[in-house]
Amino acid sequence: MTLKDLVLVGHGMVGQRFLEALFERPHDWRVTVLAEEPRPAYDRVHLTSWFSGTTAEELSLCPPAFAEENGIDLRLGDPAVAVDREAGTVTTRSGAVLRYDTLVLATGSYPFVPPVPGHDARGCHVYRTIEDLEAIRADAARARVGAVVGGGLLGLEAAGALRAMGLETHVVEFAPRLMAIQVDDGGGKVLRNAIEELGVVVHTGAGTQSIETHEDGAVRGMALSDGSSVEADLVVFSAGVRPRDQLARECGLSVGERGGIVVDEQCRTSDPQVFAIGECALAADGRVYGLVAPGYAMAEVAAGELTGAAGSFTGADTSTKLKLLGVDVASFGDAHGTTPGSLDVLYSDSRSGVYKKLVVHPDGRLLGGVLVGDAESFATLRPLAVGGAPLPVPAEQLILPASEGGAASKLELPDEAVVCSCHNVTKGAIRSAVAEDGCTSIPEVKKCTKAGTGCGSCLKLMGGIVAKELEAAGVEVARGLCEHFAHTRSELYEIVRVKGITSFARLRDEHGTGLGCEICKPAVASILASLGNGHILDGEQAALQDTNDHHLANLQRNGSYSVVPRVPGGEITPEGLITIGEIARDFGLYTKITGGQRIDLFGARVDQLPAVWARLVDAGFESGHAYGKALRTVKSCVGETWCRYGVQDSVGLAIELELRYRGLRAPHKLKSAVSGCARECAEAQSKDFGVIATAEGWNLYVGGNGGMTPRHADLLAKDLDRDTLIRTIDRFLMFYIRTADRLERTAPWLDRLEGGLDHLRAVVLEDSLGIADELDQMMARHVETYQDEWAAVLADPQRLRRFVSFVNAPGTPDPTVRFVPERDQIRPARPDEDGHVLIGGASLEVRTR
Amino acid sequence: MTELLALETVALESVAVDRDTPVRTAVELHDGESWVQVCELDDLLPGRGVAVLLGAEQVALFRDPADGLHALDNRDPFSGAQVLSRGLIGNRGAVQVVVSPMLKQAFALETGDCLDEDTAPDGSSANLRRWPVRSRPSHAPGDGVREP
The missing domain is CATH 3.30.413.10 (Sulfite Reductase Hemoprotein, domain 1)
Incomplete structure (x- = not known):
């Protein structure tokens, strides 16, 4: 098979999805990827989480072995700078010239920075890449006040990040409300209140006139079109994005009047050898999509086109649901009521910061809506609006709180309803994954349909659909604890709690069968202990504990135990260390520092445990519960x-x-x-x-x-x-x-x-x-x-009686617990080492037999 | 050493309290030659086991929740450790079992047979030896009980 050459320009989210889709099917492409950034594709949607500790590696969408496994020539930091369509070549910044049979442009977009005086001053930033965020964080460490230009989705995220870094934060929005594209005036007002409560100062209806600077060129503030000014030593521009179509322009491809590479429904540009996908493309419906889901859809269509699978991209649902600075915001379908004759149904409660609007057609169909402050019903409402089916209940019931007769949570979706919009998976597809493909759990359905693997906002809805389908299919998922209880642990917990049950025997008599086993006995013992039923070795509970809990120590391979005193926070005095050392030395125990910042003492026989603990408790130590x-x-x-x-x-x-x-x-x-x-x-x-x-x-x-x-x-x-x-x-x-x-x-x-x-x-x-x-x-x-469990054992002769080696010879140590020296300490003897065995003495150092 | 001595004193005192009861039940194991009293029924917790030293051998002695007595080898054939007396007991279907605290294999209390494997890692049988065990009224507690 002769391979054809495909060059992908851009390795962002959409580029990566294109590659994944391409390699899912048999194909004959040899692929080269030209990436501008120094790292492979990462999750830009969750970029802001980088500030709260998510690392660049965690944001990565491209597994380390992905390129190699698929034979991709991935060239990081070497973007395309020119395309010669006649020759069929791409030139990179480093000067490499690559031949292509097919070229795919996924160049994305660039942040729009208004060309006001001072816009490039020191301290001015954009919010697009990990490098941008690194620069913002470095500057924020020296700054006191930050201002964000743009009150859209990204702007509010940036404001949240600045606020979290301890900066006094301002948001300057040209439009009369925040998130002008997604929400209406009512929603914008509720959103604004919520955000102002968090201490962010909001300026709406105000354009940025100029950025003011100190003499040294650093930002000191900005002048606004309403005559006011904001003092700030850090500015983030997030005033929208523009498609990166320069490469396409320069090689003569058609671009839209307001930017964007013109493509048809198969994502082909004016040159049939060249495709454009994602934010750089002007889709067949005349729109440029700045959301990831439509970008993914285009990637799938283009990859399908190149591997013989038919598809088309004619436009996409731009519904969004997000949490901005802790406030739920969602908009879906025709959120602004632009459909002729459309009607509004409103619910607004500014006391609790909730605003909901549904746009309905006079014939009763749901067209779209805006939800601010409570977007719980988004997952149900969006598919209804996109599907265009008549509403099953009056629209007002869909936005009223449940206490007022709201019914959104009980709504039944039609099979055509798209549940996962990232991957365009319908309810019907999820149902058939269960009914026909035999999936019995959410992870299986995720793997089978890809639903829920994008933004994850549909997982809850999916869970309900899967559970219902499993039930309908009569699949009895074995959920019981063991053969003695048909209940799960959490169900047993509720039973024990609600009925006030305090014994295994009663729980088993009323809700189980048989004598119990090594699974249910410790599980029930743990439930009884969680609900506070006294010492774990008292009464019937003693018979339920596995050997670690029963001896309040950890069983090791030769039948001896290890002992871990609690060292809270890992802080210990020199005297404490010395005491532990002395006890270990006196009992001949092996010592090791644990990963949890404590000291583990190994090799104690069961009959030594009380004596070891008597010394530890004397010195002020408590049980470390390493056994529990x-x-x-x-x-x-x-x-x-x-x-x-x-x-x-x-x-x-x-x-x-x-x-x-x-x-x-x-x-x-x-x-x-x-x-x-x-x-x-x-x-x-x-x-x-x-x-x-x-x-x-x-x-x-x-x-x-x-x-x-x-x-x-x-x-x-x-x-x-x-x-x-x-x-x-x-x-x-x-x-x-x-x-x-x-x-x-x-x-x-x-x-x-x-x-x-x-x-x-x-x-x-x-x-x-x-x-x-x-x-x-x-x-x-x-x-x-x-x-302290150990102090309580030492104080009670009945409990102490359990800690003997032999019921008929309590003072005789188990002669089979034998040790040999290694690296100046003891370790359990192996069966072939009986010749020179050592016995850990009751109060002596390791000695030979 | 002082701590250990103190503990033994405590244990003996608790036995002394038991002496006030006139009739008690002694538990006896047969070591191949004769019946040996090893403890009293009260020393055994329903639903748990204890270890017994019989000469050079170790026996795991269990009292089931219905007060039935069972005695098996104490040695876990899978780890070689003498720990079966510390296992949890219960049932698998119709069979009463003890489950090794080491790697969780189950052994039938009635027969000593391992329900999970036929052979141990060293190639020997995974089944345990059963020891004859009985209980009978005793008026002379403590006779030969504490020292084998």
């Missing part, structure tokens, strides 16, 4: 107290958190960390809950994980004060304990949680389920009733 599905450690960096970069006392907070949550039993172990600045030395973003200090307070991250399936934690809330932070963590933990599955860490729990991070935020920050008081009380009870 419970809080392990709250790691910390040294923080502001010592570190030159620290901005808060991370050690102090870590200790406070560790002492607060110590002993808290959960569906799985819980790890935490506190970092004293954004350098993140404590690795808080890999923890179940992690805290990072900011100049303003604390950022809270949740759902992180190391281990087999690493996951970076998600930012739950920003700049919290200490009290709010602790209350938020309290609720997060209790909500997790209440709803997670057995042995489900917070990371998979959060991935599975219906409504995801937004839902979690609503529950813990806005009390959307009305359970916050209850969660608070449960945590208060935990904190009040905490006791």
Whole structure:
């Protein structure tokens, strides 16, 4: 097969999608990509998250091996500078000349900077690439006041970023309202109120006349067309974008009057060998689309055209839903009521900052709408407006709150309704993925249909559709804990909580069968412990605990145990270190520093545990719960107290958190960390809950994980004060304990949680389920009733009786627990090492037998 | 060393309290030659096991929730560690089992058979030896109980 040469100019989001679509099908293209930026395609939609810690690598859309696996010649930092269509060649900045059979232009757009005097002064920025953001952050460190020119989507994101960096922030918008394209006057007003409440100063109906500078050329402010002025030492222009069509112009391709490379429905330019896709293209419907979803659609069409799959791009839905500075904003369909004869249905409540408008046709069809402050119903309403089917209920019911008879959440969508607009997946396609392709879970449906893999805003809606379809198909998803309980852990938790059950026997008699097993017994024990039912070794509970919990230590491979005293925040006095060292030496234990900033003592026999702990408790140490599905450690960096970069006392907070949550039993172990600045030395973003200090307070991250399936934690809330932070963590933990599955860490729990991070935020920050008081009380009870499990064992002869080697010879050590020396410490002897064995003595150093 | 001595004193005291009860139940294992009393029923927690030292051998002794007694080898054939007495007991279908705390294989309490594997990593059988066990009323607690 002879390969044909394809050159793709531009490696942005749309370019990457084009490549993915191209390589999905059999083809005969040899591909070269010319990229201007120094890195492969990344997610520009979520660019702002770079400021809150998302790294460039995480934003990347192009897996490291993608180019190599597909034989792509990816040339970073070497953009195309000229096209010779007659010769069929492209020249790059470095001077390379590449021959092409087909050329695809995905050059995107550039930020429009109004040509006012001073627009290029030092301290003026645009907001488009990671490099732009790096420059803004560098300048922001020296600036006090920032001004954003442009009150659209990107402008408000930029304003949010400046605000988060501690700058006094102004937004200057030429139009009479914010987000003029997406929302109407009423919505703009609600949005403005919400944003002003966050301390951002908004100037509307004001154009930028000039940028004023100091003598040294640095920005000092701007003059506005309404005669006022703003003092600012940093300016970000985000006054819209323009298609990058210069390359096309220069080689004689047709471009639109107001810019954009003219393409047909197959995304072909005026030269059939050249395609243009994304923001640089003027689509067949005469529009330039600045959104990613239409760009993706064009990429698919062009790739299809080049691999023999028919398709066309005739225009796209420009619905948007986003959260700007914490305010939900959505617009869809004919948001401004431009359809002749269209009618409005309005709901506005400025007390709670909610504004909703639906545009309807006189015949009852939904045409579009604007939602500000509460965009929950966007996922249901948008497909209805785009599908054009008659409304199943009166329009007013779709925007009224549920308490007033609103019905948006119960609405049934037609099969043609597009659920995922990033990938244009209909409800029917999702249903058939379940009914015909046999998918039984959201991850499977995602893989099969691609739905929900773009912006993710449709995941909740998808979840409902999949669940309903599974039910209809009669697929019984085995959800029960084990053969003894048909309930999930979270259901059992609710049963135990609501009925006030305090024993495994009663729970099993009323809701299960059989004797129990190694799965349900510890799970129920954990539930009983989470709900505060006394010491875990008392009464029937003792029979439920697996060996680690039963012996309050960690079983090792030769039957000996390891012991971990709690070292809150990893802070320990020299005396504490010496004591631990002495105990380890006296009992002949192997010592190792753990990843959680504590010290693990290995090689204790079961009959030695009480004596080891008697010494530790004497010295003021407590159980570290290394054996339990419970809080392990709250790691910390040294923080502001010592570190030159620290901005808060991370050690102090870590200790406070560790002492607060110590002993808290959960569906799985819980790890935490506190970092004293954004350098993140404590690795808080890999923890179940992690805290990072900011100049303003604390950022809270949740759902992180190391281990087999690493996951970076998600930012739950920003700049919290200490009290709010602790209350938020309290609720997060209790909500997790209440709803997670057995042995489900917070990371998979959060991935599975219906409504995801937004839902979690609503529950813990806005009390959307009305359970916050209850969660608070449960945590208060935990904190009040905490006791050190080991101190309690040592004080009780009945509990102590369990810690013997042999019931008929309690003083005789297990002769099979044997050790040999290695690197000056002990390690378990292997079976072939019986010749020179050592026994860890009760109060002696390692000795030979 | 002082701590350990203190602990043993505590344990003996708790036995002394039990002496007030006139009739108790002794638990006996057969070591191949004779029945040996190893503990009292009260020493066993329903639903859990204890380890017993019989000469050079170790036995895992369990009391099930219905007060039935079961005795198997204490050695877990998969790890070689003497830990089965610390496993959780329960049922798999109709079979009462103990689950190894090490790598979670299940063994039938009635037969000692491993339900998950036939052979251990060293090629030997994964099934455990069953030890004869009985209980009977005892008026002379403590006789030969604490030392084998």
